[in-house]
Amino acid sequence: MADRFRGKTVLITGASSGIGESLAHVFADEGARLALTARRLDRLETIREALTGKGAEVLAIQCDVTDRAALDAAVAQTAESFGGIDVAIANAGFGVTGSFQKLSTNDFRRQFETNYFGLIDTIYAVLPYLQASKGRLVLLSSVAGRIGSPWNAPYASSKFAVTGLAESIYYDLLRDGVSVTSIEPGYVESDIRMTDNEGRFRTEWKDPVPQWLVVRRDPAARAIVKAIYKRxxxxxxxxxxxxxxxxxxxxxxxxxxxxxxxxxxxxLPAELASRFGEE
Ligand SMILES: NC(=O)c1ccc[n+]([C@@H]2O[C@H](COP(=O)([O-])OP(=O)(O)OC[C@H]3O[C@@H](n4cnc5c(N)ncnc54)[C@H](OP(=O)(O)O)[C@@H]3O)[C@@H](O)[C@H]2O)c1
Structure with missing residues (x-):
């Protein structure tokens, strides 16, 4: 175990599964105090129990990133409980996919409400605390935020927006001493490819990406934490x-x-063809 975040407070959105959950474990091993947020409180509570069993101080807070008031309350509770915030990870997200011809403007709006505006609201909610701590802001973009691909327009365009945001506010926040890290994963083990266009996890779905290409989430989380540490x-x-x-x-x-x-x-693999209504 390294000790790079001993005594630091880390807030993670979308911590109830996948990359966010693994980040929580790695930060706990690094000595951080954690505020874990997501919509599914039962999952957060299970993760909190596992982490407190390892000796970490952890808050589990229900929060939908499309609800600014809930974000403000989660951030205030974290800062009050732990005396500030040093690292904020805007990780909550999901994928709206399918051929453009079968999608609608509403599908794009729903995607951007979570993946882009949810992230913007997270930043505005947490920024005063990061300015006070000269902290670290982390935005989860994607390789899909640099390369377009078929059947992926809403997700890719939301992540292109996140990449542009990260690359721009990196400069704006320089004078405040707040670093901005854009995290751009390829395929990582998580629930994202089993979550539908409404943002609901579907237990009956399988990951359509060949498993040899999918990187385990714990090593991915360790690589992310290293990049955050190095700003x-x-x-x-x-x-x-x-x-x-x-x-x-x-x-x-x-x-x-x-x-x-x-x-x-x-x-298309049968799994995706039926999801996209392309049979
Ligand atoms: N895994 C990959 O291959 C990959 C690749 C590139 C980028 N990413 C990015 O990594 C981030 C994490 O995704 P993941 O792969 O770990 O997927 P995941 O396992 O599905 O996790 C997504 C997390 O986001 C939360 N979430 C979704 N909508 C939310 C909302 N409106 N408010 C609050 N929380 C919300 C979910 O929790 P609740 O449902 O409980 O709210 C869940 O904890 C995403 O931004 C994703 O785009 C992932």
């Missing part, structure tokens, strides 16, 4: 993610050719 402006998480971004930057025509073939010829 890196950007961290692409997963080897395949780094390769995709590098190829897209240096060989854009090749990447476009491959994606065109996929869009025109690829037969």
């Amino acid at each position: 890196k402006p950007q961290a692409i998480i997963t080897g395949h993610g780094k390769v995709f971004v590098w190829l897209a930057r240096h060989f854009p025509r090749t990447v476009r050719f491959v994606q065109r073939q996929a869009a025109l010829r690829m037969k």
Whole structure:
């Protein structure tokens, strides 16, 4: 166990599963005090029990990031209980997917309400505390925030927006001493690909991504915590993610050719075809 965040307070949105849950474990091992927020309080309570069993101080707070009042209350409760906030991780998110022709403006709005405006409200709610602590702000973007792909328009455009936001406010917050880290994972083990376009986790769904490509969430979380500690402006998480971004930057025509073939010829796996109504 390292001790890089001993006595620091870390607030995580979307901590009830996946990357957020693993981040909570890694930060607890690093000595941090934790405020875990999400909509599913029962899940947060289970995680809180596991972490307090390891000796961590943990708050579990129900909070929907599309509700600014709930965010303000969660942030105030955290700061009051722990005396401030040093690290805020805007991690809550989900994916609206499918072919553009079958989606609607409302699907895009719903996606942006959580993945983009939920993140903006998280930042505004927590910023005074980060300014006071000269803390660390962390935004969960994605490799999909750098590379468009078929059947992914709402999610990719929300993450392109997050990447642009992170790269811009990095400069705005410099004078306040607040660092901004854009975390851009490739495929990481989580519930995200089993969550529907309304943001509901579907137990009956399977991950359509081949498991050899999916990186375990604990090593991914350790790599994220390292980048946060170093106040890196950007961290692409997963080897395949780094390769995709590098190829897209240096060989854009090749990447476009491959994606065109996929869009025109690829037969969707049955799992995705039924989700997208493409049978
Ligand atoms: N896993 C990947 O392959 C991958 C790749 C690139 C980027 N990411 C990003 O990583 C972040 C975490 O996702 P994950 O992969 O760990 O997926 P996940 O297991 O589905 O976790 C998503 C978390 O977000 C929370 N959440 C969703 N909507 C919310 C809302 N309106 N208010 C508050 N919390 C909300 C969920 O909790 P509740 O349902 O309890 O609210 C859950 O804790 C997301 O921003 C995602 O886009 C993931």
